[in-house]
Amino acid sequence: AAAVARTPYDLAVSAGIGGGFSTRPPATAPAVTAPAVTAPGAAGLGSAGPEATGPEAARPGSAGPVATATARPTTPAPATAHLGSVVVADAIVAADLGAETPDGFAAVTDLGFGTVEHLPPAPLVAAVAEATDAVRGTVLTVSTVTGSAERAAELLRRHPRAVAEAMEGFGVAEAAAAQSVPALEVRTVSNAVGPRDRAAWRIGEALEALTGAFATIAPLLGTWTFDPEGTRQ
Structure with a gap:
Protein backbone atom coordinates (compact mmCIF):
# COMPACT_ATOMS: atom_id res chain seq x y z
CA ALA A 1 0.00 0.00 0.00
CA ALA A 2 2.82 2.38 0.84
CA ALA A 3 4.50 1.69 -2.49
CA VAL A 4 1.25 2.24 -4.38
CA ALA A 5 0.81 5.53 -2.56
CA ARG A 6 4.38 6.44 -3.59
CA THR A 7 5.39 6.73 0.06
CA PRO A 8 7.44 3.55 0.56
CA TYR A 9 8.86 2.77 3.95
CA ASP A 10 12.57 3.20 4.65
CA LEU A 11 12.68 0.88 7.64
CA ALA A 12 10.61 -1.78 9.39
CA VAL A 13 10.90 -1.91 13.18
CA SER A 14 9.88 -4.92 15.25
CA ALA A 15 9.53 -3.86 18.87
CA GLY A 16 8.22 -5.53 21.97
CA ILE A 17 9.18 -7.47 25.05
CA GLY A 18 10.96 -10.80 25.22
CA GLY A 19 13.00 -13.21 27.24
CA GLY A 20 16.60 -12.41 28.01
CA PHE A 21 19.54 -14.79 28.26
CA SER A 22 20.51 -13.49 31.69
CA THR A 23 22.69 -16.44 32.63
CA ARG A 24 25.21 -18.45 30.63
CA PRO A 25 27.33 -21.55 31.12
CA PRO A 26 30.77 -20.62 32.48
CA ALA A 27 33.22 -19.94 29.68
CA THR A 28 36.10 -22.37 29.44
CA ALA A 29 39.39 -21.69 27.74
CA PRO A 30 41.87 -24.33 26.62
CA ALA A 31 45.04 -24.62 28.63
CA VAL A 32 48.04 -23.04 26.97
CA THR A 33 51.46 -24.42 27.86
CA ALA A 34 54.21 -21.84 27.95
CA PRO A 35 57.57 -22.64 26.34
CA ALA A 36 59.91 -24.69 28.53
CA VAL A 37 62.38 -22.70 30.60
CA THR A 38 65.75 -24.27 31.39
CA ALA A 39 68.70 -23.07 33.39
CA PRO A 40 72.28 -23.04 31.97
CA GLY A 41 73.82 -26.44 32.68
CA ALA A 42 77.11 -28.31 32.65
CA ALA A 43 77.11 -28.49 28.88
CA GLY A 44 77.83 -24.79 28.66
CA LEU A 45 76.24 -21.42 29.29
CA GLY A 46 72.90 -21.13 27.57
CA SER A 47 72.67 -24.82 26.69
CA ALA A 48 70.52 -27.31 28.50
CA GLY A 49 72.39 -30.05 30.28
CA PRO A 50 70.86 -33.25 31.57
CA GLU A 51 67.77 -32.70 33.63
CA ALA A 52 68.74 -32.56 37.30
CA THR A 53 66.75 -34.09 40.07
CA GLY A 54 67.05 -34.21 43.84
CA PRO A 55 69.98 -32.25 45.28
CA GLU A 56 71.35 -31.51 41.83
CA ALA A 57 68.34 -29.35 41.15
CA ALA A 58 69.45 -26.86 43.80
CA ARG A 59 73.14 -26.71 42.83
CA PRO A 60 74.12 -23.44 41.09
CA GLY A 61 75.10 -23.93 37.50
CA SER A 62 73.24 -27.18 37.00
CA ALA A 63 70.23 -27.59 34.83
CA GLY A 64 67.09 -27.56 36.95
CA PRO A 65 63.93 -29.39 36.04
CA VAL A 66 62.07 -28.11 33.01
CA ALA A 67 59.66 -25.41 34.12
CA THR A 68 56.28 -25.06 32.50
CA ALA A 69 53.50 -22.59 33.08
CA THR A 70 49.85 -22.90 32.26
CA ALA A 71 48.02 -19.78 31.21
CA ARG A 72 44.34 -19.38 30.49
CA PRO A 73 43.70 -16.46 28.18
CA THR A 74 40.92 -14.18 29.28
CA THR A 75 37.97 -13.90 26.92
CA PRO A 76 35.36 -11.17 27.29
CA ALA A 77 32.17 -12.61 28.72
CA PRO A 78 29.24 -12.76 26.29
CA ALA A 79 26.63 -10.08 26.73
CA THR A 80 23.70 -10.87 28.99
CA ALA A 81 20.29 -9.24 29.09
CA HIS A 82 18.73 -8.92 32.52
CA LEU A 83 15.19 -7.91 33.49
CA GLY A 84 14.43 -4.43 32.20
CA SER A 85 17.36 -4.38 29.77
CA VAL A 86 16.95 -2.85 26.32
CA VAL A 87 18.15 -5.18 23.56
CA VAL A 88 18.85 -4.29 19.94
CA ALA A 89 19.47 -7.09 17.44
CA ASP A 90 22.56 -7.05 15.28
CA ALA A 91 21.27 -10.35 13.85
CA ILE A 92 17.68 -11.57 13.66
CA VAL A 93 17.66 -15.36 13.56
CA ALA A 94 14.95 -18.01 13.16
CA ALA A 95 16.21 -20.39 15.83
CA ASP A 96 13.88 -23.35 15.30
CA LEU A 97 13.12 -23.18 11.56
CA GLY A 98 14.42 -26.49 10.27
CA ALA A 99 14.30 -30.19 11.08
CA GLU A 100 15.36 -32.58 13.78
CA THR A 101 17.82 -35.20 12.55
CA PRO A 102 19.65 -38.13 14.17
CA ASP A 103 22.63 -35.78 14.47
CA GLY A 104 20.63 -32.99 16.06
CA PHE A 105 18.85 -29.88 14.78
CA ALA A 106 19.40 -28.82 11.16
CA ALA A 107 18.42 -25.33 10.08
CA VAL A 108 16.68 -24.90 6.73
CA THR A 109 19.91 -23.52 5.32
CA ASP A 110 21.61 -26.81 6.25
CA LEU A 111 18.87 -28.56 4.29
CA GLY A 112 19.69 -26.51 1.22
CA PHE A 113 17.02 -23.83 1.05
CA GLY A 114 15.59 -20.72 2.69
CA THR A 115 17.26 -18.33 5.07
CA VAL A 116 17.42 -18.10 8.84
CA GLU A 117 19.16 -14.77 9.42
CA HIS A 118 18.66 -11.09 8.62
CA LEU A 119 21.21 -8.43 9.55
CA PRO A 120 19.92 -4.98 10.48
CA PRO A 121 22.00 -2.01 9.26
CA ALA A 122 25.09 -2.02 11.49
CA PRO A 123 25.46 1.79 11.80
CA LEU A 124 21.83 2.10 12.92
CA VAL A 125 22.20 -0.76 15.41
CA ALA A 126 25.26 0.96 16.88
CA ALA A 127 23.51 4.32 17.10
CA VAL A 128 20.39 2.89 18.74
CA ALA A 129 22.42 0.82 21.20
CA GLU A 130 24.50 3.82 22.20
CA ALA A 131 21.46 6.08 22.61
CA THR A 132 19.55 3.59 24.78
CA ASP A 133 22.46 1.83 26.53
CA ALA A 134 21.17 -1.37 24.95
CA VAL A 135 22.68 -4.83 24.88
CA ARG A 136 23.64 -5.79 21.32
CA GLY A 137 23.57 -9.35 20.01
CA THR A 138 21.53 -11.99 18.25
CA VAL A 139 17.80 -11.98 18.94
CA LEU A 140 16.24 -15.36 18.31
CA THR A 141 12.78 -15.86 16.88
CA VAL A 142 11.16 -19.03 18.23
CA SER A 143 7.79 -20.61 17.61
CA THR A 144 7.78 -22.24 21.05
CA VAL A 145 8.83 -20.19 24.06
CA THR A 146 11.71 -21.73 25.96
CA GLY A 147 10.61 -23.32 29.23
CA SER A 148 13.58 -25.28 30.51
CA ALA A 149 17.23 -24.79 31.37
CA GLU A 150 18.15 -27.58 28.94
CA ARG A 151 16.44 -25.84 26.03
CA ALA A 152 18.05 -22.50 26.93
CA ALA A 153 21.47 -24.16 27.02
CA GLU A 154 20.86 -25.80 23.64
CA LEU A 155 19.90 -22.47 22.06
CA LEU A 156 23.04 -20.87 23.44
CA ARG A 157 25.13 -23.76 22.17
CA ARG A 158 23.81 -23.21 18.66
CA HIS A 159 23.69 -19.41 18.91
CA PRO A 160 26.42 -18.31 21.35
CA ARG A 161 25.79 -14.61 20.70
CA ALA A 162 22.09 -14.81 21.56
CA VAL A 163 20.93 -12.19 24.05
CA ALA A 164 17.15 -12.56 23.80
CA GLU A 165 14.32 -14.58 22.30
CA ALA A 166 10.94 -13.46 20.99
CA MET A 167 8.39 -14.69 18.46
CA GLU A 168 7.95 -12.03 15.77
CA GLY A 169 11.25 -10.49 14.69
CA PHE A 170 12.23 -12.89 11.92
CA GLY A 171 8.78 -12.72 10.34
CA VAL A 172 8.95 -8.92 10.25
CA ALA A 173 12.47 -8.98 8.82
CA GLU A 174 11.50 -11.57 6.19
CA ALA A 175 8.53 -9.49 5.04
CA ALA A 176 10.67 -6.36 4.96
CA ALA A 177 13.39 -8.09 2.94
CA ALA A 178 10.78 -9.13 0.35
CA GLN A 179 10.21 -5.40 -0.21
CA SER A 180 13.93 -4.51 -0.06
CA VAL A 181 13.36 -2.67 3.22
CA PHE A 214 11.35 4.60 21.99
CA ALA A 215 11.11 8.13 23.33
CA THR A 216 14.86 8.17 22.69
CA ILE A 217 14.88 6.13 19.47
CA ALA A 218 12.07 7.89 17.57
CA PRO A 219 13.91 11.20 17.01
CA LEU A 220 17.00 9.24 16.00
CA LEU A 221 15.10 7.20 13.41
CA GLY A 222 13.74 10.41 11.94
CA THR A 223 17.25 11.38 10.85
CA TRP A 224 17.84 8.17 8.87
CA THR A 225 16.93 7.21 5.30
CA PHE A 226 18.18 4.11 3.53
CA ASP A 227 19.00 2.85 0.08
CA PRO A 228 17.70 -0.61 -0.88
CA GLU A 229 20.75 -2.27 0.68
CA GLY A 230 19.97 -0.67 4.03
CA THR A 231 22.89 1.75 3.97
CA ARG A 232 22.35 5.19 5.43
CA GLN A 233 22.11 7.92 2.79
Missing part, protein backbone atom coordinates in the same frame (compact mmCIF):
# COMPACT_ATOMS: atom_id res chain seq x y z
CA PRO A 182 15.85 -3.05 6.10
CA ALA A 183 14.59 -4.16 9.49
CA LEU A 184 15.45 -3.32 13.08
CA GLU A 185 14.45 -5.33 16.16
CA VAL A 186 14.30 -3.76 19.62
CA ARG A 187 13.22 -5.63 22.75
CA THR A 188 13.04 -5.03 26.46
CA VAL A 189 13.45 -8.00 28.75
CA SER A 190 10.44 -9.10 30.78
CA ASN A 191 11.68 -12.52 31.89
CA ALA A 192 14.68 -14.80 31.84
CA VAL A 193 14.94 -17.46 29.14
CA GLY A 194 14.67 -20.84 30.85
CA PRO A 195 12.32 -22.49 33.35
CA ARG A 196 8.96 -20.73 33.36
CA ASP A 197 8.42 -18.71 36.50
CA ARG A 198 5.42 -16.43 36.10
CA ALA A 199 6.03 -14.86 39.51
CA ALA A 200 9.34 -13.52 38.20
CA TRP A 201 7.90 -11.94 35.04
CA ARG A 202 8.10 -8.15 34.88
CA ILE A 203 5.88 -7.37 31.90
CA GLY A 204 4.75 -3.97 33.14
CA GLU A 205 8.28 -2.83 33.85
CA ALA A 206 9.47 -4.12 30.47
CA LEU A 207 6.72 -2.22 28.63
CA GLU A 208 7.60 0.90 30.56
CA ALA A 209 11.24 0.48 29.61
CA LEU A 210 10.24 -0.01 25.96
CA THR A 211 8.22 3.21 26.04
CA GLY A 212 11.21 5.06 27.44
CA ALA A 213 13.56 3.54 24.88
